Amino acid sequence: MRFGLGLFNKKRINLIIQDHVIRYLDMRQPELLEVKSSGERYLPEGIIQDGTITDRETLLTILEECVEEWGIKGREVQFLIPDSKLVIRKHHIPSEYKVEEIKGYLYLELGSTIHLPFEDPVFDYVLLETGEEKKEILLFAASEQMVNDYSTLLTSAKLKPVVADASCVALYRLIYLKQLTSEEDHTLCLQFDIPAIQLSVFHNHKPYFFNHLKLEMDYKSWNFKHHSTGIQQLQWQGDAGFIHGLVEDKLLEIDRIINYYKFTINNGQQGITKVIISGELPELSYIQDRLKSKLNVPVLLLDQSDQQLPSQFDVVLGLGLKEVQLC
Structure with a gap:
C-alpha cells in the first residue's frame, strides 16, 4: 500500500507539520518499530491555520531551530499533506484503460468529470474494484501550490523533501503492522488531535x-508539559465538562458518518465492523468507552505496548513504514 505525490523513494526521515506541532522521527528498523531518534515542538497559535501557512517567517525560524536541535540538516524528508487540504473521493473510469494509462486519463478529465477545489492539482489514486465496464478508484488530490509551500519551507530549513503522503494511509500502515485488522473488516480509524x-x-x-472534523477548542487551555526526553504530555486545564461535551458532539457526527457509510455508500449491505482509536487527546479512554456504549462492534485503542513512543507519534510511525512492503 503506497501513496506518494510524485517524488522518488529513498532512505529518509519522517516529519509532520500540523497547525499546532512539528514532529520528527528517524527509524532504525521500521518493521520492528525501532526508533533511532525523535522530537516534537508545539507551535504558537496562528502560525498555521487549517493547514495554510500564515506566518512563514516565524514557522521557518522554529523549523530551523528544530533542524539544528535534532541534528537532521541535509536529510531527505517525507512529510504529510495537511488533512484539511487533501481531497479524497471515489471516481469511475472506463475499464479499457490499463493501470499505466489511468493517470493520463485522470489529467484529461480534470474540469469535466473531475472537479476539484483548486486549479493546480497533484494527485495519486488507489484502484478499488475492476468491473466489466468500469474501474472504481479512490482519488487523492492536493493543490500543487500548497505542496510547494511546504516543500520550499523544508528546503529553506536545509532539508530535502522527497515525498508527500496522506495521514490516513500512514496511520493504517501502523494498524496493519500490528495485525489489528483483516482484509474482510470495514475498519473505522479515528485520529483525535487538538485541532x-x-x-x-x-x-x-x-x-x-x-473525512476531517475540526475541533473548536481554546488553545490556551492546553498545557504542554516538557520532558527531558523531548516528548511532551498534554494536559487540559479548562473545564472538563467542556471537552467531554465537545467529544460528545463529535461522536454524534461520527455516528452519522457510520450510518452514511453503511446505508449510502454500501446500500445498507455492510457497515463498520471495527473501530480503532489513536491520537494525542488525553481523553482516548473516555472516547473508547463512549463508542463502546454506542456501537455493537469492537472498539480498540491503538496499542503502544510494542513501541517506544506515545500515541501522538502513531501517524509519524506509520509514515516511517512507507519503506516497508506491508500490503
Missing part, C-alpha cells in the same frame, strides 16, 4: 472513505 479528528474507513486494506 481536528481524522476519520477514515479501510476495507480490503484500501481506503474507502475519509
